[in-house]
Amino acid sequence: MTPLGAAPVFAAIVRRDLTLALRRRSDVLTTFFFFVIVVSLFPLGVTTQSSVLRSIAPGVVWVAALLASMLALVRLFAPDFDDGTLEQLALSPQPLVVLMIAKVLAHWLVSGLPLVLVAPLLGLQFDLPVQALGILALTLLVGTPCLSLIGAIGAALTLGIRGAGGLLALLVLPLYIPVLIFGASAVSAAVGGMSVSGHLSVLGACLLIALVLGPWASAAAVRIAME
Amino acid sequence: MLEALNLDCARGRRRLFEGLSFELAAGQMLWVLGPNGSGKTTLLRLLCGLLQPESGQVRWKGEDVRDSRESLHVDLLYLGHAPAVKDDLSGRENLCFGLAQSGIGITPHEADAVLGEFGLAGRETVPARALSQGQKRRVALSRLALGAAKTLWILDEPFTALDAQAIRLVLGHLTQQLGRGGCVVFTSHHEVELEGHAVTRLQLAQ
Numbered sequence: 001m002t003p004l005g006a007a008p009v010f011a012a013i014v015r016r017d018l019t020l021a022l023r024r025r026s027d028v029l030t031t032f033f034f035f036v037i038v039v040s041l042f043p044l045g046v047t048t049q050s051s052v053l054r055s056i057a058p059g060v061v062w063v064a065a066l067l068a069s070m071l072a073l074v075r076l077f078a079p080d081f082d083d084g085t086l087e088q089l090a091l092s093p094q095p096l097v098v099l100m101i102a103k104v105l106a107h108w109l110v111s112g113l114p115l116v117l118v119a120p121l122l123g124l125q126f127d128l129p130v131q132a133l134g135i136l137a138l139t140l141l142v143g144t145p146c147l148s149l150i151g152a153i154g155a156a157l158t159l160g161i162r163g164a165g166g167l168l169a170l171l172v173l174p175l176y177i178p179v180l181i182f183g184a185s186a187v188s189a190a191v192g193g194m195s196v197s198g199h200l201s202v203l204g205a206c207l208l209i210a211l212v213l214g215p216w217a218s219a220a221a222v223r224i225a226m227e
Numbered sequence: 228m229l230e231a232l233n234l235d236c237a238r239g240r241r242r243l244f245e246g247l248s249f250e251l252a253a254g255q256m257l258w259v260l261g262p263n264g265s266g267k268t269t270l271l272r273l274l275c276g277l278l279q280p281e282s283g284q285v286r287w288k289g290e291d292v293r294d295s296r297e298s299l300h301v302d303l304l305y306l307g308h309a310p311a312v313k314d315d316l317s318g319r320e321n322l323c324f325g326l327a328q329s330g331i332g333i334t335p336h337e338a339d340a341v342l343g344e345f346g347l348a349g350r351e352t353v354p355a356r357a358l359s360q361g362q363k364r365r366v367a368l369s370r371l372a373l374g375a376a377k378t379l380w381i382l383d384e385p386f387t388a389l390d391a392q393a394i395r396l397v398l399g400h401l402t403q404q405l406g407r408g409g410c411v412v413f414t415s416h417h418e419v420e421l422e423g424h425a426v427t428r429l430q431l432a433q
Contacts, residue, residue, distance in 0.1 A: 001373055002332040012327035016316070023315040023354075084309025085328075091275055093301040093330040226277045 009094045010102045017106030027075055032114045035068035039122045050127040057126035058136070058187030065115050065140060066176050069147040072111035073172065074165050076103065076155040081225065086159075090226050100215040100222070104145075104152050112144035128191060135190035139183040142203045146179045149207075149214030156221035179206055228253055229274070229379060229410055233283035236269055243269055247283070249429060253378075253408040256401065258419060261431030267414040268308060270431070271381050274412060275305050287379070304329065304377035306385060310367035314356035318342050318366045321355055326373055333373055341372040345396065364388045371400040380404055382413040 004012075021028050042060045043053055080086040089099050119140050120133040128136065154172035158164040186199030234247040243266030251257050259267045272278045274285055276292045276299060285292045287299045312321050322338045339351050345365045347358075355363055368385060380401075386394050398421060401411055405424045413419075419426060 001337065001376060003376065004327060004330045004332045008332060009327055009330060012324055016313075016320075016324040016327075019320065020313065020315055082309070083313060084307045084311035085313065087277065087307050087309070088305070088311045088325065088328055090277060091300050091303060091305050092328050093297055094328075095297075099328070226272075227279070 006094045006098050009092065010098055013089075013099055013102035014106045014109075017103065018109065021106070021110040027072075028110045028114075031068050031072045031111050032118070034071055035064050035115050036118060036122065038064040038067065040125060043125045053126040054128060054191055055188070057123060057128055058184040058191065060126070061119055061122060061136060061187070062139075062143075062180050062184040065119075065144060066147065066173065066180060068115060069111060069144060069151060070169055070172065072107065073148075073151040073155045073168060076107050076152055077159055077222070078155070078164070081159045086222060087226060090222060096219040096222065097215045100152065100218045104148050104215065104218075107152070108145050108148040112140075112148055115144060116140040128187075132187060132190040135196055136187045138200070139186045139203060142200065142207050143179045143183040146203075146207045146210045147176060149210035150175045150179075152214060152218040153221060156218040156225060159222070159225035179203065182206065228288055229412070230286040230289075231274070231283070232286065234270075234273060234285070235281040235283055236266065236273060236278075237281055238266070238269060244431060249427075251410050251412070251427070253410065254405050254424070255427060256405055256411040256413070256421070256424060257427050257429055259412065259414045259429045259431065265431040267431060268383055271305075271383050271412065271414065272307075275299070275303060275381055299379075301330070302378040304370065304374040304380045306367060306370070306380075306382045308383050310363060312355050312363050312366050315354060317352045317354055318347050318358070318369075319351040321366050322369055322373075325367075325370055329370075329377070331373060331376060337373065341369045342366070344372060345369045346393065361388045361390060361393070365393055368393070368397055371397065371404075374404075375407065378409045380409065380411045380413075382411065384414055384416075386415050386417045386419075 039061055042056065077086060090096060092099060116137055120137050123133045123136050151172050154168045157171065158168045161167060182199050182202045186196045186203065189196045189199060229251040231247060231249050235245050236243045259270055261267050269278065273280055276296055290298060292299050311325060319335055319338045319342065322342065323333060323335065326333055342351050347362060347365060355366060364387065374380065385397055402421050402424065404411055
């Protein structure tokens with residue numbers, strides 16, 4: 001028996017959540033295929049004209065990423081809340097804010113990162129130029145952690161509420177708007193051959209703000225949910 | 228070590244208790260009694276700082292719990308109504324991860340030894356979903372065997388769903404905890420007697 005500091009506790013939580021995700025693969029795959037299918041429906045349903053596809057691609061991929069990340073949020077805290085694990089987290093000697101970051105990191109690794117990796121492939125269906133595919137993946141790489149961090153606040157606030165899923169969407173989707181705007185417009189700019197550094201900087205700033213405020217707000221919301 | 232001063236608590240419109248005070252010294256055990264719905268669980272959650280009282284305060288080692296949450300949580304082992312056992316994880320993983328988030332690191336070997344003591348030898352790697360209710364409860368309670376570093380144990384109905392042998396085992400760990408100079412607060416509908424240790428009773432009225 002050895003006392004653990006914040007870092008090993010952080011690592012243990014990430015490892016546990018990844019193990020759980022591995023044991024319940026269907027949950028993870030649902031999010032992933034939801035994203036793939038929603039994005040793929042547009043070339044099939046809208047048009048085959050590549051100029052139109054190229055102009056709608058950034059928005060479509062980003063909106064699908066938003067919805068897919070919403071879908072995964074319900075599982076962030078609710079199972080832990082139901083089986084008493086969240087109570088134990090709230091009573092941990094380590095700061096709850098740090099543990100929240102661990103939860104969100106594990107959640108992003110299984111629900112956000114796969115979207116980043118598959119997005120360039122999906123972009124091909126929209127006839128996106130190669131350098132825009134790279135920018136698409138890059139914006140998602142910066143943007144999806146933002147979505148997880150902001151979403152965690154909503155997921156914690158709706159704990160123990162009936163019909164939490166719908167309310168969660170109403171709470172969180174408006175907060176996703178800045179990420180959506182700058183993520184999608186960066187890709188549009190890349191398609192048009194313009195500079196994207198401005199958009200990316202704002203997206204990075206969003207991530208930093210979410211990283212500072214998100215875990216703190218989710219920790220407060222979890223404490224409220226315990227009452 | 229643990230003090231409650233004039234605790235008032237209401238849930239919704241119902242007043243559960245008013246002006247509740249007690250003091251628990253090292254090596255003492257408090258048994259919270261009362262009918263269903265009398266606020267036993269609420270009181271335990273108040274003591275760990277999960278809930279805030281309407282008025283009054285809880286003190287641990289002389290400090291108000293609200294001001295020094297961390298110093299309470301370093302010493303606290305809490306076993307709630309929900310067992311905090313994940314169905315998809317094995318008994319060994321549940322024990323290791325469960326203790327890790329309370330800040331105690333153990334090796335899989337230590338985990339297996341304790342699970343063996345709790346009658347789960349040979350079932351350490353079985354997912355908890357395949358275990359019976361009582362066995363899951365045993366996995367949760369096996370944390371007590373490795374909780375020597377924690378001075379304050381707060382246990383909500385630790386004896387539920389346990390057979391006579393497991394109850395004796397838990398009582399053995401409670402005795403050790405008191406012998407080490409730790410404190411125990413628990414609720415139970417079972418009659419509890421520990422040799423050589425006084426059990427203070429706290430009756431909550433309906």
